[in-house]
Amino acid sequence: MKYVVVTGGVMSGLGKGITTASIGRILKNRGYSVTAVKIDPYLNIDAGTMNPAQHGEVFVLKDGGEVDLDLGNYERFLDINLTSDHNITTGKVYQTVIEKERRGDYLGATVQIIPHITDQIKEFIRKAAENSNGNGTAEICLVEVGGTVGDIESMPFLEAVRQMAGELNKKDIVLVHVTLVPEDNMGDHKTKPTQHSVKVLRELGLHPDIIVGRSETVMNSSTKRKISDFCDVSQKAVISAATAKDIYEVPMEMEKEGLADVIRDFLGLEERPVKNDWYRIVSREYTKRASVAIVTKYGVEDVYISIKEALKHAGRSLSTEVDIYWVDAESYEESELRDVDGILIPGGFGPRGIEGKIRAIKYARENNIPFLGLCLGFQLAVVEFCRSVLGWENAISEEMGEGKHVIAILPEQEDVTDLGGTMRLGNCTVDLKDNTMIKKLYGSDTVVERHRHRYEVNPEYIGDIEKSGLVFSGSSGPRMESCEIPEKDFFLATQFHPEFKSTPTHPSPPYIGFVEACANRRKGE
Known part of the structure; x- marks a missing residue:
């Protein structure tokens, strides 16, 4: 199993979900079997009782799971049917750990965030990765970490990701960081928010392999080089994600940025023929x-x-x-x-x-x-x-x-x-x-x-x-x-x-x- 972990910085609503789904589509178009996991750091067990006017749509999975709307995007982009296992919330994690403690599973140990909560998070991620659309284990599992880097709610999940990165082979996990690249009145892209976001990520022991810069217009090479120099990421791994007219155009735009080749190199994936049927349909x-x-x-x-x-x-x-x-x-x-x-x-x-x-x-x-x-x-x-x-x-x-x-x-x-x-x-x-x-x-x-x-x-x-x-x-x-x-x-x-x-x-x-x-x-x- 190989993992593509997607985190976000600066602010919420940047499009981590669409970025994650688009990465999955790019990989699926190359013949890889893909599944996806969404981590939501709220304390609710699921999204079922949330006010839709505040949280957005409650998407329903085949097993009746009421989940975040991003899982709907995963299913639409990837043509897969996910289950409740593919949505992990803080509430679900803590509920499971407390139930284990009440049963005596921890043999009287003091239950703490590390290792018990982080171990449970990793267990949930691995379980979801193995439960792929009812057709056996996928080759690649996408993991979107909700919220933004630096939020107190996301800390245990990011620590679990850091531990996973240390436990896996280097070629089995790649970290994609989605961040804001705003423009000033002169139309110049500003990289400071990205620099600060990556700094916070590094303080947590995580180093992004790929940076996806969200902006209204396409970043030029000098902006990419600046992000590369300040964030210690290869320039070819700085991906411009300009606002698209339609969400289904995002995978095609990322193809133009060379994201598929970058991910393939990081994960050591074999080269496979590209199928363009999906692109023809959505365009x-x-x-x-x-x-x-x-x-x-x-x-x-x-x-x-x-x-x-x-x-x-x-x-x-x-x-x-x-x-x-x-x-x-x-x-x-x-x-x-x-x-x-x-x-x-x-x-x-x-x-x-x-x-x-x-x-x-x-x-x-x-x-x-x-x-x-x-x-x-x-x-x-x-x-x-x-x-x-x-x-x-x-x-x-x-x-x-x-x-x-x-x-x-x-x-x-x-x-x-x-x-x-x-x-x-x-x-x-x-x-x-x-x-x-x-x-x-x-x-x-x-x-x-x-x-x-x-x-x-x-x-x-x-x-x-x-x-x-x-x-x-x-x-x-x-x-x-x-x-x-x-x-x-x-x-x-x-x-x-x-x-x-x-x-x-x-x-x-x-x-x-x-x-x-x-x-x-x-x-x-």
Whole structure:
């Protein structure tokens, strides 16, 4: 096993996750099997109970793990399916060590950060490296250390990395440091933040092998030489990472910088033929356009990264550029929906903005505008249909308050109080009904998709709803998984989250159908 460890300095939000994913893509394009680990230094066990407006999207893995959004980027860039083992948090580490201490595993020793916490971190990293996509051990494991160098929360993880570097052969680990290279008013790149960041890293006993300088424009050779001289890194190992128009362009830009050859030399990897199929897919030119309104209450785009990327994947496959308009569920005017080609209602929790989303669904249904509902969007599509078509004016989800609960709590969750474990999470097999839109899109009788929800369509009302024209086209046992209205050009909603499995090479079928319908609507105007 060889390791590529990625750290960050100066400030958060520089793009360590995209850098890590891009390195993985570069290596995968050369025929190496790659897996990835994300280390998050927060005390939470996982990302499941975090406020999405503060932390961003909670990405769901196949085993139900609720993790940081960077793992979504890993899966999209690398075409792999990760597990909960691939996300390590401070909370998870300390919980495991304390459980071991309570069992007496340490034989009465005083439990300390070193060696017990650092040993557990190394154990987690090795376990994740060996658990590669269900297909045996990968050749290379990417390890992204969250936070920035110098943060107190990151100290135990960086110490564990330092120990690993000493325990492994020199050719088995390479340290990549991502740092900020700002520009002054004259357009000159400033290297001082990078110098200070590397100094802090060295004080922790770590020496970067490669420096990735994040800047708005490409660094010139004199800037690279200055970083090389002050940070004791080979000039060819100073990589310029200028802001790209699209995240999928980053691996191509790093290819131009020669990063693949630098990593191969450090790790002693054999040279293999380069496959460019992935690059051709993500750089496909657009010939059509479509606009989509996403009706949201969070107002933070990072909450919906997987949705944005799934729309992009579908658009690429159809040569259709998708313009996204963010619509505030609590304050929008109907005129904001009038000129869009499609309306999308995403998932979410809580009653805020619900009535606005229901109004948007009604507008889409009554005006035959292509509609895609996801999770909560699926539930609200059922609520809106019950109110408007069946005349059940007090139809509502049990989550939102009193009324006719056409959406109800999962029976097995009624007595559960631990918010970290009350949801239906991860992969589930969905049976698709014959002669439906969703079956045509998937081209299969069954599909496996991912869930993240607590409430379901109330079985008591399914018969009445279907008699009135809303077809439940997908199911998992007694649970309804998708609904559609056959006479509409495109009206589809899913209880599952198809965006979580969408990648550039395998776009999500519901998104392909939705984007195609949006493009056709614009073409027909």
